[in-house]
Amino acid sequence: MRRELDISSNLDWITILLFGVMVFMGWLNIYAAVYDEEVNQSIWDFSLNSGRQLLFIITAIVLIAIIVILDMRFYETFGYLIYGSTLLLLILVFFIGKEVGGNKAWIGIGSFGGQPSEFAKVATALALAKYIGAVGFKMDRMRNQIILLGMIAIPMGLILLQKDTGTALVFGAFIFVLFREGMSPFLLIMGMAAALIFVLTLFVTNEYYLHAGIGVVLILLILLGKKTVKRIAILTIGALLIAGVIESVDYIITDVLKPHQQNRIKALVNPDADPLGYGWNVTQSKIAIGSGGFFGKGFLKGTQTKFDFVPEQSTDFIFCTIGEEHGWVGSFIVVVLFIVFLLRLIYLAERQKNRFARTFAYGVVSIFFFHFAVNIGMTIGLFPVIGIPLPFFSYGGSSLWGFTILLFVLLKLDAHRSQLLQRV
Amino acid sequence: MNEGRKLLFQALVLVTGIIFLVKLFSIQVLDTRYEDLANSNAILKQIEYPARGLIYDRNGKLLVYNTPEFDLLAIAREMDDFDSAKFCDVFDISSEELRQRFAEMKKRREYSPFKPTLLIDKLSNYDFAKIQDNLDEFKGLYIQARTTRGYASPSLANALGYVSEISKTQLERxxxxxxxxxxxxxxxxIEAYYEEHLRGTRGVRYKLRNVKGIEKGSFRNGEYDTLSVPGKDLVTGIDLDLQLYGEFLMQGKAGSIVAIEPATGEILSLISGPSYDPNLLTGKKYSSNFVLISSDTNKPLFNRPIMAQYRPGSIFKIAQAMVALQQKAISPDTRIPCDRSIIACHGTHSYEDLRGAIANSCNPYFHNVLRRVINKGIENDPYKDSRIGLAAWNKDMTSFGFGGKLGIDLPNEKDGLIPYPEYYDRAYNSPAWKFSNIYSLAIGEGENLVVPLQMANFAATVANRGYYYAPHIVKDIGEEGPLPTYNTKNYTTIDPAHFQVAVDAMQFVVEAGTGQWRAKLPDVIVCGKTGSVQNEPRPDHSVFIAFAPRDNPRIAISVYVEYSGQGGRAAASIASLMIEKYLYGQTKRPHIEQYVLNGEFLY
Structure with a gap:
């Protein structure tokens, strides 16, 4: 009985407060994004995204209640089952899914619908945590690493097949989790280096400069470290691989990526090349945010977002409304909110004594971080346009519910951290 | 294990956040470009064009009005299933021209596939009626109406001027x-001269618009909007009937007619021949017509009444007489023999007084008169004496408005020339000139130059017995009267008493002298003077100035008909017909009219 009484005081209210503030701000900005002066509908109007978002918020609160009431052992016990059912849903999408906005990722029953891919994030995080949290798990066993990567790759692949590239990329964030739980940083570093070089290649028109740079770095590394045959061999192979990446960039851009994906990368490099064509999103998004100035144009006074210059202004590009109407001050508040939120989550993750809980917590951290970095990054022209929502701000039931579940399962586990067995 | 790796996560979060804040600061606060871009995106400055002022004649007849003209605009984004073959059919253009129009459209600076952009301009009312019914079959095509000028009658082209799209250089200036x-x-x-009054004030409305260019209400509740104010209507002193009659008489001739109401300086008619139909320089055919008209060897765009500079000829003798009287070089009774060994003359007279000399246009008489004016014996040195005499002569002569612009409300008025000492210094490259070098001035030949407007104004000055109002076309701007300068009386330096001599002489010219029978009217006393301006080897210009009635004159007129012989013929006939038409509303001398119309005057 004592446990039941304590649950509310054990929840991390700082995180809940941050969550509440962000959801509320998101709701106001969704209203601002779709507000039309001539029609002058109220924020409560259900024909507007803001009215519907309120329904989603209320539903999310019901979800929170269920998550908190459910036994804390539920999530670990049924981790694989939840994962399996989600995969089934992802497959089901191919047969009964609806196409929304070019992506066949929507599943609907009557007027209720949702995107299983949003829930697949929760399920994958749970499954990974369960696998890593199992007694006797050792990260340095190659078999374990392959199984874990497979657990990430299966939902990712299914979502890619639904042509929802953005959401699929989010699953890449789980690499961070494996890294935190002891995987060699090699994969992470190689991935980041490949991405960095990929982008560099786009900016540097003459690839021979890059090759020369790699050669210089290689020689320096060989001279500075131990000169064992094994080390020199590894470094040389690494350098050759990177050179290969550079050579393949052109091939990837022109032959592997779809035209709209190629354009998004081109727009990142030079949005002015075709401001009315592929550069439209980035250009308009930057104009909206940039025109906000220091204090912004004021609530409901934005012109760029309201008059559809910015695409998807209440979902993926919701940050434009904030930037335009509330200026740098508003952007600052939102970015700082996310920094504090993420640091708080890392703090929560680190205080878990149970490995399942900690792993899951890092899964949550990684997903929120990835969404935050990529979403805001794309609106201000630092990342290519990848259609993923800004947590708690973007309009949409599935994404809000997905993020809420992720967060509150973590908070539920955190509330019971002293009762969970320490298995590490 | 691996606790240290949490630091990496914290660092990653912080670094990402800080990069975002810096980038945001740079695009939101430091870079002001985006604000302008946002405004040009979403704020549409809509110009409300005021109606250009109308132009009336003195009797309230409409001369210039506004007529609708249509531009065809296209929004490229909406023209997905554009049927070009059908379009060419309906709009009656070739597919080649259509292709060219589209290419031009896409090259325009303001072109955007989302916004209406000009495709075909200046469709007339007639063109528009033809296509109107078919327009809704083409998606993405829109009609924009604006106004252009229309002219009620095909006359007065050079005085009214024309209106066209502002040129690049004008825009820069x-x-x-x-x-x-x-x-x-x-x-x-006057379209150019009164541009500021006619154009009105444009209104501006700032509209918000969405990405498709659809209006979304006013910007800041219209705080910055202004209303348009229509241009002011102009009432001219032109008598349209008289103007049309004058143009009718001038057909087939080169020259000009200027008629002025002496009491006000209002111009009753301003005829330049050859002319053109002002309606040719409006609408769609403007460009091609302008090329034709401006390259015509008869120079229809040359506004002769104010731009053609002629030697004045014998009509100048009236002015000479008055200057001489004022300078006491002669009296009205001074008789001088007609000594044809000095200078040629005509007729049978031999020893006339001033009135007779004017009536017979005696050349030796005026040769002698000018000698008396130029050489008064103030200095013994004939060069210095001529210098003093010419300066005094110039001062009196220019007080009639000769030798400088009268200030008519039309652009490009010419000065004419009344020689002054420094002029001959330059011409002879030394001050060594005297009367014998310049005596041609005496009979209105030599270096003298006048424009027809100045001669009409001179007739009006004599009619007024000593003063004139600067001649002007517009007598009323938006019911506020004419420009203030046209309310000023300009007095000559000549004593009004001397004008009576001139008036008597001019009456005598018509009743008994060179102007006799063609200029005379049965019920009214016409005062006039003929002139025949030499153009060796071509025929003389026929010139006539006149005013009528003698007392309380209502019309003063100058007529120049190029290369058509003696002033007593074509010019005197036209002048008297114009006077008759103005005073009585009709002419009753068909033989004179036929003479004017059938004479071969254009060589």
Whole structure:
């Protein structure tokens, strides 16, 4: 009985407060994004995204209640089952899914619908945590690493097949989790280096400069470290691989990526090349945010977002409304909110004594971080346009519910951290 | 294990956040470009064009009005299933031309596939009626109406001027920034002179618009909007009937007729021949017509009444007489023998007084008169004496308005020339000139130059017995009267008493002298003077100035008919017909009219 009484005081209210503030701000900005002066509908109007978002918020609160009431052992016990059912849903999408906005990722029953891919994030995080949290798990066993990567790759692949590239990329964030739980940083570093070089290649028109740079770095590394045959061999192979990446960039851009994906990368490099064509999103998004100035144009006074210059202004590009109407001050508040939120989550993750809980917590951290970095990054022209929502701000039931579940399962586990067995 | 790796996560979060804040600061606060871009995106500056002022004649007849003209605009984004073959059929253009139009459209600076952009301009009312019914079959095509000028009658072209799209150089010179590309502006005539009054004030409305260019209400509740004010209507002193009659008489001739109401300086008619139909320089055919008209060897765009500089000829003798009287060089009774060994003369007279000399246009008489004016014996040195005499002569002569612009309300008025000492210094490259070098001035030949307007104004000055109002076309701007300068009486330096001599002489010219039978009217006393301006080897210009009635004159007139012989013929006939028409509303001398119409005067 004592446990039941304590649950509310054990929840991390700082995180809940941050969550509440962000959801509320998101709701106001969704209203601002779709507000039309001539029609002058109220924020409560259900024909507007803001009215519907309120329904989603209320539903999310019901979800929170269920998550908190459910036994804390539920999530670990049924981790694989939840994962399996989600995969089934992802497959089901191919047969009964609806196409929304070019992506066949929507599943609907009557007027209720949702995107299983949003829930697949929760399920994958749970499954990974369960696998890593199992007694006797050792990260340095190659078999374990392959199984874990497979657990990430299966939902990712299914979502890619639904042509929802953005959401699929989010699953890449789980690499961070494996890294935190002891995987060699090699994969992470190689991935980041490949991405960095990929982008560099786009900016540097003459690839021979890059090759020369790699050669210089290689020689320096060989001279500075131990000169064992094994080390020199590894470094040389690494350098050759990177050179290969550079050579393949052109091939990837022109032959592997779809035209709209190629354009998004081109727009990142030079949005002015075709401001009315592929550069439209980035250009308009930057104009909206940039025109906000220091204090912004004021609530409901934005012109760029309201008059559809910015695409998807209440979902993926919701940050434009904030930037335009509330200026740098508003952007600052939102970015700082996310920094504090993420640091708080890392703090929560680190205080878990149970490995399942900690792993899951890092899964949550990684997903929120990835969404935050990529979403805001794309609106201000630092990342290519990848259609993923800004947590708690973007309009949409599935994404809000997905993020809420992720967060509150973590908070539920955190509330019971002293009762969970320490298995590490 | 691996606790240290949490630091990496914290660092990653912080670094990402800080990069975002810096980048945001740079695009939101440091870079002001985005604000302008946002405004040009979403704020549409809509110009409300005021109606250009109308122009009336003195009797309230409409001369210039506004007529609708249509531009065809296209929004490229909406023209997905455009049927070009059908379009060519309906709009009656070739597919080649259509292709060219589209290419031009896409090259325009303001072109955007989302916004309406000009495809075909200046469709007339007639063109528009033809296509109107078919327009809704083409998606993405829109009609925009604006107004252009229409002319009630095919007359008065050079005085009214024309209106056309502002040129690039005019746009660059416009320091007030009133005009925008594509605006209409008065290019000549009173359309240009009264541009500021006619154009009105444009209104501006700032509209918000969405990405498709659809209006979304006013910007800041219209705080910055202004209303348009229509241009002011102009009432001219032109008598349209008289103007049309004058143009009718001048057909087939080169020259000009200027008729002025002496009591006010209002111009009753201003005829330049050959002329053109002002309606040719409006609408769609403007460009091609302008090329034709401006390259015509008869120079229809040359506004002769104010731009053609002629030697005045014998009509100048009236002015000479008055200057001489004023300078006491002669009296009205001074008789001088007609000594034809000095200078040629005509007729049978031999020893006339001033009135007779004017009536017979005696050349030796005026040769002698000018000698008396130029050489008064103030200095013994004939060069210095001539210098003093010419300066005094010039002062009196220019007080009639000769030798400088009268200030008519039309652009490009010419000065004419009344020689002055420094002029001959330059011409002879030394001050060594005297009367014998310049005596041609005596009979209105030599270096003298006048424009027809100045001669009409001179007739009006004599009619007024000593003063004139600067001749002007517009007598009323938006019910506020004419420009203030036209309310000023300009007095000559000549004693009004001497004008009576001139009036008597001019009456005598018509009743008994060179102007006799063609200029005379049965019920009214006409005062006039003939002139035949030499053009060796071609025929003389026929010149006549006149005013009538003798007392309380209502019309003063000058007529120049190029290369058509003696002033007593074509010019005197036309002048008297014009006077008759103005005073009585009709002419009753068909033989004179036939003489004018059938004479071969254009060589």
């Amino acid at each position: 416009d320091s007030t920034h009133v005009y925008r590309q594509g605006d209409y502006i008065g290019q000549s005539g």
